Amino acid sequence: MRLSPAILNLLPPDVARFDYDRDEQKVGIVHFGLGAFHRAHQAWYTDLAMSGGERDWAIAGASLRSDAVARRLDPQGGLYTLTERGAAGEATRVVGALREAIVADRSPERLAIALTAPSTRIVSFTVTEKGYARRPDGSLDLELAGRSFYPHLAECLRQRMRRNLPGLTLLSCDNLPRNGEVLARLLAEWLAAHAPDTVRWFDGECACPNSMVDRIVPAATEADLAALEGRLGVRDEGAVFTEPFSQWIIENRFAGPRPGWDRHGARLVGDVAPYETAKLRMLNGAHSAMAYLGLERGHGFVDQAIADEELRALVERLMLEEAATSFVPAEGQDLRRYAADLIARFANPALEHRLAQIAADGSEKIPQRWLETLRAHDARGERCPALLEALASWMRYVRGDRGAVDDPMAAHLAELWRTAGRSGIAAALFGPGGLFADSWRAGEATLAELTRKLA
Numbered sequence: 001m002r003l004s005p006a007i008l009n010l011l012p013p014d015v016a017r018f019d020y021d022r023d024e025q026k027v028g029i030v031h032f033g034l035g036a037f038h039r040a041h042q043a044w045y046t047d048l049a050m051s052g053g054e055r056d057w058a059i060a061g062a063s064l065r066s067d068a069v070a071r072r073l074d075p076q077g078g079l080y081t082l083t084e085r086g087a088a089g090e091a092t093r094v095v096g097a098l099r100e101a102i103v104a105d106r107s108p109e110r111l112a113i114a115l116t117a118p119s120t121r122i123v124s125f126t127v128t129e130k131g132y133a134r135r136p137d138g139s140l141d142l143e144l145a146g147r148s149f150y151p152h153l154a155e156c157l158r159q160r161m162r163r164n165l166p167g168l169t170l171l172s173c174d175n176l177p178r179n180g181e182v183l184a185r186l187l188a189e190w191l192a193a194h195a196p197d198t199v200r201w202f203d204g205e206c207a208c209p210n211s212m213v214d215r216i217v218p219a220a221t222e223a224d225l226a227a228l229e230g231r232l233g234v235r236d237e238g239a240v241f242t243e244p245f246s247q248w249i250i251e252n253r254f255a256g257p258r259p260g261w262d263r264h265g266a267r268l269v270g271d272v273a274p275y276e277t278a279k280l281r282m283l284n285g286a287h288s289a290m291a292y293l294g295l296e297r298g299h300g301f302v303d304q305a306i307a308d309e310e311l312r313a314l315v316e317r318l319m320l321e322e323a324a325t326s327f328v329p330a331e332g333q334d335l336r337r338y339a340a341d342l343i344a345r346f347a348n349p350a351l352e353h354r355l356a357q358i359a360a361d362g363s364e365k366i367p368q369r370w371l372e373t374l375r376a377h378d379a380r381g382e383r384c385p386a387l388l389e390a391l392a393s394w395m396r397y398v399r400g401d402r403g404a405v406d407d408p409m410a411a412h413l414a415e416l417w418r419t420a421g422r423s424g425i426a427a428a429l430f431g432p433g434g435l436f437a438d439s440w441r442a443g444e445a446t447l448a449e450l451t452r453k454l455a
């Protein structure tokens with residue numbers, strides 16, 4: 001039996017659920033990137049807000065090309081369950097916030113209807129780092145952008161402008177520093193090239209707040225789905241599994257109304273930067289280090305990596321001595337406490353978070369997770385031994401001789417390795433004119449140290 005609106009009353013009583021009339025809710029949010037993270041984070045907060053009495057914030061979710069999520073959710077009328085896995089066991093909730101799952105490239109007209117609906121006030125994004133189609137220097141790659149969300153969004157902004165509809169809040173929920181500003185700048189580049197008549201309206205009527213999102217959401221496995229089915233007596237193909245912890249810090253700068261996410265744990269602040277920097281450099285920085293070093297040391301999961309004494313010492317050093325000292329925290333932001341909480345979250349054995357999942361797309365991740373930290377310390381003449389260890393491990397990983405590398409730059413990185421060799425790869429990546437020189441340029445001594453570590 002498949003999860004669907006018709007069988008909700010057959011679920012075990014300990015499964016929590018929304019209490020609003022789904023059919024009565026208008027779409028208020030269009031979301032790009034209908035992956036597990038969105039379903040375990042923003043859609044969940046929105047579901048809590050509507051269950052708390054707010055109305056008309058149903059979400060129309062869009063994947064760009066893949067119909068994988070739509071195929072899972074359509075037969076379920078958009079319903080799915082979220083299971084929190086912690087020390088106290090599992091807690092499951094049925095989330096009702098998702099109205100429809102659209103495949104943008106197949107049904108652009110459906111997406112356009114949602115984007116130009118007067119009730120739609122927010123467009124949000126979890127398209128991953130590479131979905132923004134940035135060049136290494138940070139500018140928009142117009143060709144790549146043409147295959148991402150930009151054309152869909154630009155045409156609808158133009159329609160909204162022509163029809164005198166309210167502007168939109170465009171809310172990036174991806175792991176990028178100043179994600180809202182990045183989105184605003186890149187979208188403005190796209191509009192300047194393809195819809196110049198819309199640029200001023202976009203500037204004046206839309207807002208792109210920065211936001212820091214945090215919840216660890218490992219990809220669900222068939223074993224997860226089967227175990228859930230055993231417990232619920234119902235099959236949920238769209239189920240997500242996550243940790244009890246969740247954090248969302250949003251810059252309080254919206255173009256119009258928004259759900260009361262802040263009544264359900266989200267925080268609205270004037271400046272997201274210190275939280276976002278802490279999260280990217282400490283949590284994500286540690287994650288990526290555990291991924292490459294952990295895989296090399298034979299581990300498969302985050303909890304195994306953090307139980308490895310040597311790796312744990314390195315992660316603690318990376319977080320406390322290198323990441324936490326690389327920026328100025330907000331008042332009252334306790335980074336020691338944050339690091340201790342992170343270690344406990346990493347150690348959660350129930351999550352089964354695969355290192356291989358984190359290792360993907362490293363070239364898109366390491367600039368904000370590691371290289372910015374290295375740059376900050378370089379400016380003060382300080383060394384970062386833990387980060388250099390991690391960086392060397394990533395370099396060995398992208399060489400590609402230990403298995404397939406899941407990275408948009410995989411071919412380019414393998415080619416660099418072939419031409420530069422072990423003695424030249426560090427300079428080809430981080431030396432003057434190197435691939436990542438815009439993010440961090442290593443000095444001679446550091447390049448030599450990295451080269452030594454490759455051996």
Ligand code: CS2
Nearest residue numbers: 213214215216284287357358
């Ligand atoms: C992870 C993140 O896969 C990865 O790169 O580091 O998805 C991480 O789990 C989330 O950012 C946690 O909020």
